[in-house]
Amino acid sequence: MSQWLERHIPKMVLAPSFAAVLVFVYGFIIWTAWVSLTRSRLLPKYEIEGLIQYERLFNAPRWDTAMSNLFVFGTLFILISMVLGLMLAILLDQKIRTEGVLRTIYLYPMALSLIVTGTAWKWIMNPGLGIEAMVRGWGFESFTFDWVINPDKAIYAVVIAGVWQASGFVMALFLAGLRGVDGEIIKAAQVDGIPAWRIYTAIIIPSMAPIFLSAFIVLAHLAIKSFDLVIALTGGGPGYATDLPATYMYTMAFSRGDIGQAASSAMVMMAVVFAIIVPYLYSELRAKHD
Amino acid sequence: MTDATLVPARAPAQNWSRIALRWLLFTLLGLFALFYLMPLFVMITTSLKSLEEIRTGSLIAFPREVTFDAWRTAWSEACTGIQCEGLRPFFWNSVVIAVPAVAISTMLGAANGYVIAQWRFKGANLIFSLMLFGCFIPFQVVLLPMARMLGLMGLAGSIPGLIFVHVIYGIGFTTLFFRNFYVTIPQDLVKAAKVDGAGFFRIFWSIFLPLSLPIIVVTVIWQFTQIWNDFLFGVSFSQAGTQPVTVALNNIVNSTTGVKEYNVDMAAAIIAALPTLLVYAVAGKYFIRGLTAGSVKG
Numbered sequence: 001m002s003q004w005l006e007r008h009i010p011k012m013v014l015a016p017s018f019a020a021v022l023v024f025v026y027g028f029i030i031w032t033a034w035v036s037l038t039r040s041r042l043l044p045k046y047e048i049e050g051l052i053q054y055e056r057l058f059n060a061p062r063w064d065t066a067m068s069n070l071f072v073f074g075t076l077f078i079l080i081s082m083v084l085g086l087m088l089a090i091l092l093d094q095k096i097r098t099e100g101v102l103r104t105i106y107l108y109p110m111a112l113s114l115i116v117t118g119t120a121w122k123w124i125m126n127p128g129l130g131i132e133a134m135v136r137g138w139g140f141e142s143f144t145f146d147w148v149i150n151p152d153k154a155i156y157a158v159v160i161a162g163v164w165q166a167s168g169f170v171m172a173l174f175l176a177g178l179r180g181v182d183g184e185i186i187k188a189a190q191v192d193g194i195p196a197w198r199i200y201t202a203i204i205i206p207s208m209a210p211i212f213l214s215a216f217i218v219l220a221h222l223a224i225k226s227f228d229l230v231i232a233l234t235g236g237g238p239g240y241a242t243d244l245p246a247t248y249m250y251t252m253a254f255s256r257g258d259i260g261q262a263a264s265s266a267m268v269m270m271a272v273v274f275a276i277i278v279p280y281l282y283s284e285l286r287a288k289h290d
Numbered sequence: 291m292t293d294a295t296l297v298p299a300r301a302p303a304q305n306w307s308r309i310a311l312r313w314l315l316f317t318l319l320g321l322f323a324l325f326y327l328m329p330l331f332v333m334i335t336t337s338l339k340s341l342e343e344i345r346t347g348s349l350i351a352f353p354r355e356v357t358f359d360a361w362r363t364a365w366s367e368a369c370t371g372i373q374c375e376g377l378r379p380f381f382w383n384s385v386v387i388a389v390p391a392v393a394i395s396t397m398l399g400a401a402n403g404y405v406i407a408q409w410r411f412k413g414a415n416l417i418f419s420l421m422l423f424g425c426f427i428p429f430q431v432v433l434l435p436m437a438r439m440l441g442l443m444g445l446a447g448s449i450p451g452l453i454f455v456h457v458i459y460g461i462g463f464t465t466l467f468f469r470n471f472y473v474t475i476p477q478d479l480v481k482a483a484k485v486d487g488a489g490f491f492r493i494f495w496s497i498f499l500p501l502s503l504p505i506i507v508v509t510v511i512w513q514f515t516q517i518w519n520d521f522l523f524g525v526s527f528s529q530a531g532t533q534p535v536t537v538a539l540n541n542i543v544n545s546t547t548g549v550k551e552y553n554v555d556m557a558a559a560i561i562a563a564l565p566t567l568l569v570y571a572v573a574g575k576y577f578i579r580g581l582t583a584g585s586v587k588g
Contacts, residue, residue, distance in 0.1 A: 009490045010409035012537050017461050024439075024458045025424040028432040035434065044438075091319055105323045108330075111570035111577065112563050113519035115536045117544050119559040120329040120374065123336065123552055124349065134349040153452050172578055199298050226520040233538055246522075249430045253528065259434060266430040266582055277426045281419075 008251045015279070038262035044259050053264035065267065066243040069155050069258060070272075073244065074223040076159045080249070081211070081219055084163065085170025090200060093178045104166035114165065118232025121161040122148060133180070136139070151241035154234050158226075158242055161233055166222060170215050178204060178212035213280065220276050337361060337557035344552055346521035360553035364561060368554050370541040373530060377558050380538035384518055384565075386449055388536055391456035392513040398457070399464020399509060400502065404494050406465070408480050420471060426460035431458075433526050440527060447529035455527060456517045463516075464509050467580070471505040472498065504576070510579035511573055515566050535562045 036053050038045045054231055057063050089105055109117060124130045127146040135143040147157035181204050189199050227246035234242040236251070243251075245265055252260035332349060337360050347354070359446040368374040406418045436455060437446070445451030475498070484495045524534040531539075539562045543555045570577050 006489060010405045011411060013490075014405045014414075015415065016346065017398055017465065018421065019404050020458055021421050021424050023459065024432065024436070025427060026420070026433040028439075029427065031435040032431050053561045088322060091315060091322075091380055093489050094315055096315075096319070101493060102319055102323055105326050107574070107578065108567065108570055109326060111515060112582065113536050113539075113566070114520065115519075115540050116559045116563040117329075117519050118557060118586075120333050122543070123556065124329060126552075129310055129344060129552070130349050137348055164326070164329065173582060176312075176582060196344070221426065228536070231521070232543070235544060246428070246430055249433075250522075250526070253437075260435060264431075266428070266433070269428045270431045273426060281426075 027148065032263045032266055034274075036267045038258070038260060040259040041262070042257040042259070045169065047101060054261040054268075057264050059267065063245075063248060065204060065240055066245050066248040066265075069242060070244050072154075072155055073159055073162070073226070074220065076156070077162045077223050078216060078219040080159065080163045080217055081167045081170050084167040085215065086174050086205075088167070089174035089178055090170040092175060093274060105172050108168070109165045110169045112165065114228035117161050117165045117230045118229050121157070121164070121232050125157055125160075129205060146235060149238060151238045154242045155202065158230055158233055162223075162226065162229055167218060170219070173211055173215050173218075177208040181207055214225050217280050221273065224273050224276075225273075245272075295413040318430045333556045333560055336559060337364075337553050339553055340548070341551060341553060353489070360551065360557040361561075363551070363554045364542070364557035368542045368551075368558060369545055369548075370533075370538045371530065371545065375533055376540055377535060377542070377561050378534045379531075380533055381561065383449060383532060385450050385515045386455065388514055388517045391453045391517050392458065392510055394453075395460035395513055396506065397459045398461055398511050399466075400499075400506070401494075402461070403468025403470075403472050408471045408475070408477060408498075409490070416548075418465070420464055420584040421462050423462075424459070425466065429522055431461065437526065447527065447532055449532050451526055452523060452534070453531070455523050456520070459523075460513055460516065464513060467505055467509045467512070468502070475501065507573065507576045511576050512570055514569060515577065515580075518566050538562075556577045 034046065034048070035044050036051060037048045039047070039049050039052065043045075044180040060257065072112060092102060125132075125148045126144065127133070132143060132145040137143070138282060147160075186199060187213075189203060190229075225246060226244055227250065229245050230242050230244055236243045236247045245268065248264050249265040249269065252258045252265060256289055299316055328350075335351070335353055336344060336349075338356045338358070339347065340359070343354060364377055366378050367374060369375045370377075370380070393584045398493060404422070406414050426440065440446045440448075440451045440455070443451070443454075445454060480493055483497060488496070518534075519536065520534065521536045521540070525540075526536060530536065539558050542558050
């Protein structure tokens with residue numbers, strides 16, 4: 001008996017967590033997928049009706065806005081964060097005595113809640129009292145910076161706050177990558193008289209390809225899940241100008257009482273995440289086996 | 291440290307350009323530092339100004355007269371909807387949610403990581419992959435069924451309900467952290483201990499746990515930051531009175547009644563941010579390690 005116990009204890013320790021993941025992750029995904037195929041409104045129904053919720057979703061102008069916002073926000077957020085992060089990492093890699101302090105400064109936004117970030121930037125970009133008022137106070141009377149309340153520009157305000165929050169983190173990733181590059185190769189290149197910028201573009205940056213991939217995955221993941229930032233900064237407005245899939249889903253689930261739409265939009269979000277993450281995870285897990 | 295620098299040491303004739311480049315470098319680094327510090331600076335100064343001064347003064351001016359009224363209001367008087375008790379009760383809600391959720395999910399992660407890394411059995415890798423996968427799902431996909439489940443369990447809108455949710459969706463990451471840490475410890479250690487007659491728990495308790503301090507710190511910091519900063523679960527699964535501090539902050543800032551008190555908003559934002567900022571200031575190294583472990587090793 002005790003031998004049997006000893007042999008099976010590891011499985012018994014892992015079992016509750018695994019069961020929880022099976023039910024609360026996989027079971028729940030199946031539940032949501034199922035409900036997304038029904039006519040559920042305020043309460044879930046379980047008779048499958050086909051793709052009617054997805055038809056409604058793709059015909060909804062608001063969902064259209066949410067998806068194109070995700071595209072605009074995601075592209076700019078990822079691109080600018082990567083460029084800024086890489087640049088900061090290279091600048092910091094020049095044997096600077098104050099590196100520790102600067103790194104701490106660049107990275108602290110990552111410790112903040114996105115609600116705090118959103119609140120701060122909402123105030124900074126407040127047209128009446130923030131940056132706009134400040135620059136006008138300097139004498140530039142016609143200066144306008146009303147992005148947070150301008151339906152055509154509000155999504156770019158979200159990009160600014162998002163980049164502020166996440167770029168330091170990308171910097172940390174790249175800095176770790178720079179430090180991992182083989183010093184011998186670089187020394188050899190220096191001896192050959194290759195200029196420093198060529199060493200970066202031809203040797204160091206190409207050797208950091210995996211870090212670019214990691215940074216991309218993390219940023220894409222953050223972009224798709226973005227919810228708090230939009231809620232705090234613009235509330236999805238003006239109107240629904242800055243709606244993202246995440247805020248659309250929340251609105252349908254908790255204020256519109258449209259469970260079918262909430263479920264189908266959540267499934268589309270998951271599909272987008274998986275399209276990005278699954279190839280990555282697959283290659284990672286395979287690389288570990290080899 | 292790589293040896294490539296933008297300005298390699300060369301002949302003295304090039305010294306002037308070296309110095310110029312060095313200055314350019316420091317100017318750029320300094321400007322970026324200002325960009326990252328500016329919002330914090332504005333938050334702090336705004337929170338110390340009177341409303342009158344905010345209306346007449348400039349965004350980046352130092353307060354002419356420092357007043358802590360906004361802080362007092364934010365802490366104990368500001369309205370979050372119909373309730374006007376400030377952030378205080380919600381701050382404590384967040385503490386009461388975060389402490390047990392962090393503790394439980396860390397302990398479960400340690401046990402799971404120990405099993406997966408050191409007691410490999412058939413299927414353990416598949417289980418690990420399935421658990422890892424759970425880290426990456428957008429939580430929107432579990433919001434609806436979880437709301438119903440919490441209702442069935444009698445935990446709807448309650449603090450134990452929120453603790454439960456944070457533990458469940460934290461296990462994936464905590465398991466990942468501990469598994470990646472324990473996998474670097476040679477398996478011979480377990481074999482030798484087994485020969486000496488030590489069992490599963492004994493080995494964990496007297497060999498692995500004493501080695502685990504760094505990864506425990508990383509995990510606790512990661513989980514605490516995640517849970518303290520959470521908004522989605524907080525806003526979805528709470529009700530008036532059980533909301534965490536992030537939800538209350540958002541309610542204060544976006545409440546439409548009365549005069550907009552920007553100084554109170556900023557004081558409230560700083561209060562909500564203080565615990566994680568403090569953790570970052572004290573243990574930034576471990577915070578960064580968690581961030582990069584979650585992304586690079588994943």
